[in-house]
Amino acid sequence: MKNILIYLAIVALFSLNSCSMFELDNYDLPDETLIGEVVDVETGQPILTDQGSEGIRVRLTEVSWGENVVPNPDFFCMPDGTFQNTKLFAGTYNVRIDGPFIPLIREDDRGVPIADDTQTIDLNGQANVRFEVQPFLNVEWVKEPEVINGKVRAQVRVTRGVTEEDFRAKIEPMGGYSNSFTNVTDIQLFVSYSSTVGYRARDERWSSQMEFSGASFNSMLGETITIESNGTIPEGRMVFVRAAARINYDTPRGSGTRRWNYNEPRQVLVY
Structure with missing residues (x-):
């Protein structure tokens, strides 16, 4: 009798959850687009780079939910100094790049900010950013x-x-x-x-x-x-x-x- 009661309880629990278990995920896929370019502040010419981790690194941090958040996975510029990401959710993002130029974020050895030339954007559809930097x-x-x-x-x-x-x-x-x-x-x-x-x-x-x-x-x-x-x-x-x-x-x-x-x-x- 005890085994029958346990079996009936399991069947009832499964029945309560079965509807949600087999529902299709109806969340929209990310399809917002960020397009960017990195140019020499003096000449306006593109900062030419490598196609990979030795090139210009792009780091996006969604700050819509606060400041203490984990950055999105990094990606890299194309060789002509441009970048594009077409698989983002709508939101507010901080955009940072690191490459063969004067760093956008500079802090002293105590962590006190000296400069922050990153950009924060509201992404809803398509956004374009342009970074003017000083190449080495x-x-x-x-x-x-x-x-x-x-x-x-x-x-x-x-x-x-x-x-x-x-x-x-x-x-x-x-x-x-x-x-x-x-x-x-x-x-x-x-x-x-x-x-x-x-x-x-x-x-x-x-x-x-x-x-x-x-x-x-x-x-x-x-x-x-x-x-x-x-x-x-x-x-x-x-x-x-x-x-x-x-x-x-x-x-x-x-x-x-x-x-x-x-x-x-x-x-x-x-x-």
């Missing part, structure tokens, strides 16, 4: 890359996007400042079959780099730098090439990620 470096083509005996030879020019004095004025108050932060540490020539060529889309057989110690690169700022690809690229192949340079400073601070500033990709036929 500018990387430019001096001439179109050429092919010599199966190698790509590139000539580039690297200049500072922010002066050492301005960099120091904005970074030193954060604490732990070092004169080595502004040192150019390397120039990369990335080679790939992909038009999104960069650190994350490179062919290691042909990509090459030039490394510099201390402040040794300072005398080459603004000068023409020649860098060649490694190995021999097979004849008849179409490849994409791109140059990049970075300084000895990680963003966000303490992340260990030193991000490159890039120039535009070029398509090259190997003959």
Whole structure:
């Protein structure tokens, strides 16, 4: 008799909940859209970046329900310095980006805010944001890359996007400042079959780099730098090439990620 009563109780409980168990989820899928771009505050030119975690990181935090909330999953800019997210819920968001430029959020070593250039938006439908930043470096083509005996030879020019004095004025108050932060540490020539060529889309057989110690690169700022690809690229192949340079400073601070500033990709036929 006891077993029968237990069975009847279980059946009754299941009956009470069965309607809700088999109801379809009627919540709307997120379909709000955020579109953004990151440009040089001085020139208005896009901040060219990598397609991946070494590129410009975008962090959204929905603040509709208060300040102590967890950020949405990070995503990254496209190589041309633009970003888009089409799967967001309506709400109020703080938009923060981190990349090879003066940080938008700066605090001193006690956590006291110095600057906050993030943006807070109300998203309902589509919202557009534009960030004007100070890039660490500018990387430019001096001439179109050429092919010599199966190698790509590139000539580039690297200049500072922010002066050492301005960099120091904005970074030193954060604490732990070092004169080595502004040192150019390397120039990369990335080679790939992909038009999104960069650190994350490179062919290691042909990509090459030039490394510099201390402040040794300072005398080459603004000068023409020649860098060649490694190995021999097979004849008849179409490849994409791109140059990049970075300084000895990680963003966000303490992340260990030193991000490159890039120039535009070029398509090259190997003959």
